[in-house]
Structure formats: C-alpha cells, structure tokens
Amino acid sequence: MIEDSVKKFRIMGIIEGYSYIILLFIAMPMKYILGYSIAVKIVGMTHGILFIAFCILLIAAWKKTNWSLRESALFFIASLLPFGTFFTDKKVKAYE
Secondary structure (H helix, E strand, O other), X not given: OHHHHXXXXXXHHHXXXXXXXXXXXXXXXXXXXOOOHHHHHHHHHHHHXXXXXXXXXXXXXXXXXXXXXXXXXXXHHHHOOOOHHHHHHHHHHOOO
C-alpha cells in the first residue's frame, strides 16, 4: 500500500515536471516571441491541474510513509523549480 502511494506520487512528479518544462520553454516563448497566447492558456491550465494533483499525492504519500516535514517540504519546493522534480526522483524512488 505504501509503495503504491509513493509510486503514484513519483509518476505524477515526472509528469508535472515535464508539464512545467513545456510551459516555461515552449509555451511561454510561443506567447512572448510568436504572439500565440493560447499556448500558455492551454499548457498553463494543464500544468495547474497536474500541480494540484501532485500536491494531493504528496500529502497522501507523506501520511503513508511518515516522511519528515523537512523531506516533504523539499519535495514541494523542488516542484517549484524547473527540473526540480527530476532531481528528487531518485530519492522518492528509494521509498518504493
């Protein structure tokens, strides 16, 4: 049961990380360089939904694994940084 919760969190972290990279490095340049504001609207909404799911799964995994507050905060803060979830992926995978 714990492994399932951590696995879902880890997969969502990877998906959310890719959506953040797409938003920052594809959609935003399309908006500000090419003038396609719809790209940010679509990718931004998708990323927002994925980020909320990431936070929910983080809380669920935190409760089931008894991670420390510091470790859970590290996972959350890493999700706010570009490529952050990819750096914490190895640490999360250790709990599977």
